[in-house]
Amino acid sequence: MFDNILNGFASIFAVGPILGIIVGVVVGLVFGAIPGISGIMAIAIILPLTFYVDPIIGITMLLAVYKSSIYGGSISAILINTPGAAASFLTAMDGNPLAKSGKAGKALDLSLYSSVTGEMLATLVLIFVAAPISIISLQAGPIEKVFLLLFAFTVVGSLAGKSISRGLLSCCLGMIFAMVGLSTITGASRFTFGSLELMSGFTFTPMLIGVLVMPEVISTIRKRLTPHHEMALKKSPNPADNRISWREYRSLLPTIIKASGIGTFIGALPGLGSSTAAFISYGEAKRVSKTPEKFGKGSLEGIASAESANNAVCGSSMIPMLTLSIPGDDVAALLMGAFLIHGLTPGPMIFFDNAEVIYAIFAGFLLTDFFLLFIARSGFRLWIKVASLKRYFIFPCVTVFAFVGAFTANQNMNDVLMLILFTIFGYGMRLVGLNPAVFIIGFILTPFLEQNLDQSIAIVGTDYHLFFASPFSWVFTALAAFFVYSTIKMKKKEAAKLAALIGDGAK
Amino acid sequence: MDRRKIDIAMTSIFVIASVIILTNDNLSQGGVQTDLGSMFLPRLVALCIIVISATIGIQSILQLSRGEALTSEDRINTEGFDGVWIYVGNFVLYWFAVPYVGFLVATPIAMMVIAILLGGRNWVPIISMSLITPFAVFYLCREFLRVFLPTWSL
Known part of the structure; x- marks a missing residue:
């Protein structure tokens, strides 16, 4: 394994991958910092550009966009109280009061150092844990994989939707869309209605951009009358307010490490995501803090815990994707699509078939942290200026990039039509409470399910009881049932809390 | 806009489409014969869609028939x-x-x-x-x- 890690570093220290990382960090920082544009939008727009480069360059660039966009979200959160990403909501709660009191530099510095520390710790866990887990998951045959995928569908569907039924419905819709075109098992054409264009199924990139990215543009169009917030970094005359000292950082280190641990654990579980990690670690930091009353009013511990937890999720969310082929959230689903486009099939075999590439990507993951630290630290003012661009400069460009991204996939105008149709579909899904990310996860995982199901049936023949002969089957069925049960309980609890709050408000 | 009404329309469409998937044999053409067949998984998913859609649709019908007040979650803002x-x-x-x-x-x-x-x-x-x-x-x-x-x- 250590040989592989060293080889990975040898591959990443070349002009191409390093340039890719730098471009990725800059794009991610800018996109993350612009309110209304998320990291996922940046990744989806950059994705078509990576088709034409080596997988090591392409994937590390996408991962750099992902990591830096999460940090970028905290810039607008701190300066104008508008989180660029949902996970930065808690950073805004403590960072903005600090910015208002003239300590924006301190808040931005702390947010950067916490993000980078959280990311690095999670990446180290990813590097050292993923390969051993993959060896265990290699023991799983087609039957076990069927149960694993059913478990993934259930967990992601039930946790990510507004309600369990809507989450599962989104997943089922994604599954149906994945079955359009020629079946990879039987070669039959399904749901094509005689159209030759549908024979190869829906092209992934236009669908992805349409369902995940363009609805955000439409949301901005709807909110076009709300005033634009100008970001500005005011420097305090007291130098101590503009930076974080080593002493301050050292005193916050236990909080950062604990929050990174929570973030890493939550990120490794499918369906929970960075917001959950940030909320749990923030709550924990407040619980053990000597000054809990400061939380929400400019607490350094608050920023450190929220930022390190939500950034730690970046690394660990790759664990289920790379070891079990289960993307835990929307970004992981998107990255899984990118891996597949580059001819790398996420799953345990990736550590054997593409060891050089995967360890180079891991090395790139670590290197991204250094570049993020250096690039973000060197140009706060520049990033803030770029991120303050008016939306009528940004969104026309996003639309053109989306158009070109969709066209690039097959150099075909039909794909642009698909982009438009999926934009309407994706926005409609959001309006009725369906989850586009779960839809994409369903779309990506269905071919694997179908393949493994077919192999399983070939193995068991007519002895269907053999499906339940393996302990894996029982474990995953029990886990799926447990997740659904606990989600129902959690949602009921939340509803009761909300009802009590409304009741109190009415009184 | 009342989301419950949209829910009823949406789930009805999904149920009709799923019933078509379950009953129409012309949706899959050609291919080799396997134990499962080309339409096994689509039909299984269609069945799931019917069950889940029915859950959502029936809930909305019950809420409307009971004349329950619109909550903020049930209201779709059409501004802009x-x-x-x-x-x-x-x-x-x-x-x-x-x-x-x-x-x-x-x-x-x-x-x-x-x-x-x-x-x-x-x-x-x-x-x-x-x-x-x-x-x-x-x-x-x-x-x-x-x-x-x-x-x-x-």
Whole structure:
């Protein structure tokens, strides 16, 4: 394994991958910092550009966009109280009061150092844990994989939707869309209605951009009358307010490490995501803090815990994707699509078939942290200026990039039509409470399910009881049932809390 | 807009589509014979869609029949939809125009429409952006990605 890690570093220290990382960090920082544009939008727009480069360059660039966009979200959160990403909501709660009191530099510095520390710790866990887990998951045959995928569908569907039924419905819709075109098992054409264009199924990139990215543009169009917030970094005359000292950082280190641990654990579980990690670690930091009353009013511990937890999720969310082929959230689903486009099939075999590439990507993951630290630290003012661009400069460009991204996939105008149709579909899904990310996860995982199901049936023949002969089957069925049960309980609890709050408000 | 009514319409469509998947044998053509067959998984998923859609639809019907008050979650805000239609219309026209007038002609117009829709009135920077971006994208796609965007064909 250590040989592989060293080889990975040898591959990443070349002009191409390093340039890719730098471009990725800059794009991610800018996109993350612009309110209304998320990291996922940046990744989806950059994705078509990576088709034409080596997988090591392409994937590390996408991962750099992902990591830096999460940090970028905290810039607008701190300066104008508008989180660029949902996970930065808690950073805004403590960072903005600090910015208002003239300590924006301190808040931005702390947010950067916490993000980078959280990311690095999670990446180290990813590097050292993923390969051993993959060896265990290699023991799983087609039957076990069927149960694993059913478990993934259930967990992601039930946790990510507004309600369990809507989450599962989104997943089922994604599954149906994945079955359009020629079946990879039987070669039959399904749901094509005689159209030759549908024979190869829906092209992934236009669908992805349409369902995940363009609805955000439409949301901005709807909110076009709300005033634009100008970001500005005011420097305090007291130098101590503009930076974080080593002493301050050292005193916050236990909080950062604990929050990174929570973030890493939550990120490794499918369906929970960075917001959950940030909320749990923030709550924990407040619980053990000597000054809990400061939380929400400019607490350094608050920023450190929220930022390190939500950034730690970046690394660990790759664990289920790379070891079990289960993307835990929307970004992981998107990255899984990118891996597949580059001819790398996420799953345990990736550590054997593409060891050089995967360890180079891991090395790139670590290197991204250094570049993020250096690039973000060197140009706060520049990033803030770029991120303050008016939306009528940004969104026309996003639309053109989306158009070109969709066209690039097959150099075909039909794909642009698909982009438009999926934009309407994706926005409609959001309006009725369906989850586009779960839809994409369903779309990506269905071919694997179908393949493994077919192999399983070939193995068991007519002895269907053999499906339940393996302990894996029982474990995953029990886990799926447990997740659904606990989600129902959690949602009921939340509803009761909300009802009590409304009741109190009415009184 | 009442989301419960939308739910009923949406789930009805899903149920009808799923019933078609379950009953129509012409949705799959050709292919080799396997133990499961080509339509096993689509039909299994269709069955799941019927069950889940029924759960959502019936809940909404019950809420409407009981005359329950609209909560904030059940209300779909339609404010600003006029802009959405303009944006989508602009995108469709853009898609339609590109094969004929080419990427370099259609793109600046489409970009300017979106910028104006978003409230942009700084004409010089908007026009500059609308001209420079398509040229840059066209050149970069051609030279580096080997992607040839459509050109004037009239």
